[in-house]
Amino acid sequence: MEWENQEMQQAEEYLQFQIQNGLCGKVMTDVQVEELRKQIVAYAAISEQLVELHKSMSAHHDFTGMRLGNLYCDPLSASIGHKITARQRWTPTPLQLQILENIYEQGTGTPGKQKIKEIASELAQHGQISETNVYNWFQNRRARSKRKLQASTGSGNGESEARSEDVGTKDKRTKPAGSDFVDNIANRVESFYFQNSESGIDQLIGKVESSRGYDSYTNLAEQYGLLG
Amino acid sequence: MEWENQEMQQAEEYLQFQIQNGLCGKVMTDVQVEELRKQIVAYAAISEQLVELHKSMSAHHDFTGMRLGNLYCDPLSASIGHKITARQRWTPTPLQLQILENIYEQGTGTPGKQKIKEIASELAQHGQISETNVYNWFQNRRARSKRKLQASTGSGNGESEARSEDVGTKDKRTKPAGSDFVDNIANRVESFYFQNSESGIDQLIGKVESSRGYDSYTNLAEQYGLLG
DNA sequence: CACTTATGAATGAAGG
DNA sequence: CCTTCATTCATAAGTG
Numbered sequence: 001m002e003w004e005n006q007e008m009q010q011a012e013e014y015l016q017f018q019i020q021n022g023l024c025g026k027v028m029t030d031v032q033v034e035e036l037r038k039q040i041v042a043y044a045a046i047s048e049q050l051v052e053l054h055k056s057m058s059a060h061h062d063f064t065g066m067r068l069g070n071l072y073c074d075p076l077s078a079s080i081g082h083k084i085t086a087r088q089r090w091t092p093t094p095l096q097l098q099i100l101e102n103i104y105e106q107g108t109g110t111p112g113k114q115k116i117k118e119i120a121s122e123l124a125q126h127g128q129i130s131e132t133n134v135y136n137w138f139q140n141r142r143a144r145s146k147r148k149l150q151a152s153t154g155s156g157n158g159e160s161e162a163r164s165e166d167v168g169t170k171d172k173r174t175k176p177a178g179s180d181f182v183d184n185i186a187n188r189v190e191s192f193y194f195q196n197s198e199s200g201i202d203q204l205i206g207k208v209e210s211s212r213g214y215d216s217y218t219n220l221a222e223q224y225g226l227l228g
Numbered sequence: 229m230e231w232e233n234q235e236m237q238q239a240e241e242y243l244q245f246q247i248q249n250g251l252c253g254k255v256m257t258d259v260q261v262e263e264l265r266k267q268i269v270a271y272a273a274i275s276e277q278l279v280e281l282h283k284s285m286s287a288h289h290d291f292t293g294m295r296l297g298n299l300y301c302d303p304l305s306a307s308i309g310h311k312i313t314a315r316q317r318w319t320p321t322p323l324q325l326q327i328l329e330n331i332y333e334q335g336t337g338t339p340g341k342q343k344i345k346e347i348a349s350e351l352a353q354h355g356q357i358s359e360t361n362v363y364n365w366f367q368n369r370r371a372r373s374k375r376k377l378q379a380s381t382g383s384g385n386g387e388s389e390a391r392s393e394d395v396g397t398k399d400k401r402t403k404p405a406g407s408d409f410v411d412n413i414a415n416r417v418e419s420f421y422f423q424n425s426e427s428g429i430d431q432l433i434g435k436v437e438s439s440r441g442y443d444s445y446t447n448l449a450e451q452y453g454l455l456g
Numbered sequence: 457c458a459c460t461t462a463t464g465a466a467t468g469a470a471g472g
Numbered sequence: 473c474c475t476t477c478a479t480t481c482a483t484a485a486g487t488g
Contacts, residue, residue, distance in 0.1 A: 003242060003245070007238055007242065008242060010235055010238070010239060011238060011239035011242035011243065014231060014235065014236060014239035015239065015243060017231070089463085089464050089465075089482090089483075089484080090464065090465090091463085091464080091484090092464095112475095113474095113475090132465090133464080133465095136463095136464060136465060136466095137463090137464080139465095139476080139477080140463065140464070140465085142476095142477085143477070143478065143479090144462090144463085146477095146478095147478090317467085317468050317469075317478090317479070317480085318468065318469090319467085319468080319480095320468095338473095360469085361468080361469095364467095364468060364469060364470090365467095365468080367469095367473075367474095368467065368468070368469085370473085371473070371474065371475090372466090372467085374473095374474095375474095
């Protein structure tokens with residue numbers, strides 16, 4: 001197709017007119033494009049960080065939405081207040097501990113559900129406690145007592161000394177040299193998020209079609225007049 | 229300014245011509261706009277997650293990036309061949325976990341043999357897994373969820389009970405209502421990252437003008453021909 | 457302050 | 473499905 005100069009000029013003028021009046025929904029001004037650019041880049045950078053965070057936190061195998069590392073986000077107050085608090089661990093008071101020890105000494109076997117209830121309610125008189133706490137305490141007490149016994153008896157041979165728990169010094173968790181890991185993040189962001197791959201990380205952007213997600217877009221679009 | 233019908237039509241034709249030939253750098257086709265939309269929304273969603281993570285981690289006074297240093301990257305997903313830590317026990321990767329959680333929330337009852345197979349094969353795409361693992365996971369998930377429920381309803385002393393074994397079933401992703409928090413995040417993302425606020429989170433997007441960040445944009449721009 | 461120990465809690469797996 | 477075990481996390485407290 002051929003276009004004469006005059007036609008082109010006229011068309012350009014028309015286009016500018018439409019743009020300036022926001023009548024042409026699919027056309028953006030330079031300013032708008034630049035703004036959009038900044039935002040996309042910002043999002044890209046931010047998302048990279050997310051991936052990084054996500055990766056590192058994921059290593060703790062406890063990334064289950066509400067629980068982030070050792071932090072808990074109270075779902076009830078997860079509104080504006082975003083109350084994210086550090087987990088507090090129960091600790092038996094000396095009195096409670098003594099009682100527990102006594103019961104443990106006498107106890108022939110496992111506490112049992114009903115027994116737990118009783119113990120818990122008894123200990124509740126001496127401080128804050130829950131049945132779960134009692135349950136855990138006995139669980140750990142038993143296990144560790146057993147392990148200690150094992151360790152002391154079989155001390156001759158360094159065979160089963162490969163016990164964990166007390167040998168956590170040289171922990172393998174010391175960053176298995178993943179420099180390429182970090183380097184790859186930038187690439188991952190793009191490959192992950194800009195393709196329709198079935199990559200599992202798609203979960204992260206599963207909201208794309210959600211209502212809120214769409215709102216996000218709507219806001220953005222309005223802001224830039226993309227929707228006309 | 230006034231435009232005659234003919235002029236407008238001609239201008240439109242010209243515009244279409246330019247668009248179709250990619251000669252008009254500032255104009256996007258519907259398809260491109262839609263793609264862009266998706267990506268922006270995706271980034272928005274992702275960034276939301278970052279904000280969430282960031283906030284929770286910020287709760288740590290000692291958070292200054294070193295937190296990331298302490299963490300190690302998941303050996304299972306870091307590099308394909310390198311298995312640094314030989315885990316004897318299966319541990320779901322974050323992605324697997326999310327999928328499992330989703331299924332769990334939707335699933336009305338027990339997965340069933342055939343269902344297990346399906347799930348296992350799906351999860352196998354995201355890491356090592358066996359049907360037994362899936363089976364056990366659901367078993368434990370249900371049992372612990374149940375126990376937690378019991379504990380919370382049974383004892384009225386509630387309060388700061390050191391909850392364990394599962395974090396409520398109805399919170400998390402599904403999150404039908406009470407999404408003010410989520411809704412606000414979208415706004416926050418925009419206000420946080422697109423203003424010159426002194427918010428500490430600006431640190432996160434310090435890269436906006438960095439070379440890599442710009443590359444991100446460049447790639448994106450090329451992909452969509454924004455740069456002409 | 458770095459390192460170790462003690463311990464509450466989380467969780468995959470096994471037994472019944 | 474329930475109970476129990478074994479292992480592993482994460483962290484506070486203790487120690488050099």
